[in-house]
Amino acid sequence: MRQQARRCSRSGCANAAVATLTYVYADSTAVVGPLASFSEPHSYDLCEAHGHRLTAPRGWEVVRHEVDPDAILPSTDDLLALADAVREAARPTVRPEPPPPASGRRGHLRAVPVLP
16 A cells, blocks of 8 residues: 655645654744654644745744755665664574573572563
């Protein structure tokens, strides 16, 4: 199933989103940066025009991180990094050997650590 491109969050705008707007209320800062990987409930996806025209309330600072249009689509490096992460997660884990029993046998029972 193909994922549809996200649209600008502004009312009435049907353009594709290229940037994400987030707020840091404690610092009175609005941050406009590259499109986030996932749509978050407290962020807004913006098209290029709305991302450039964004203004913030008086006393707030707007921090803009330039959006590289080529960075919107996944690069081969991103795909290779994802493939490596999946391979790493699929590798079987090596379980440590239980420690040898202590010398001076005290009985026929021994404690064996429980492994996850």
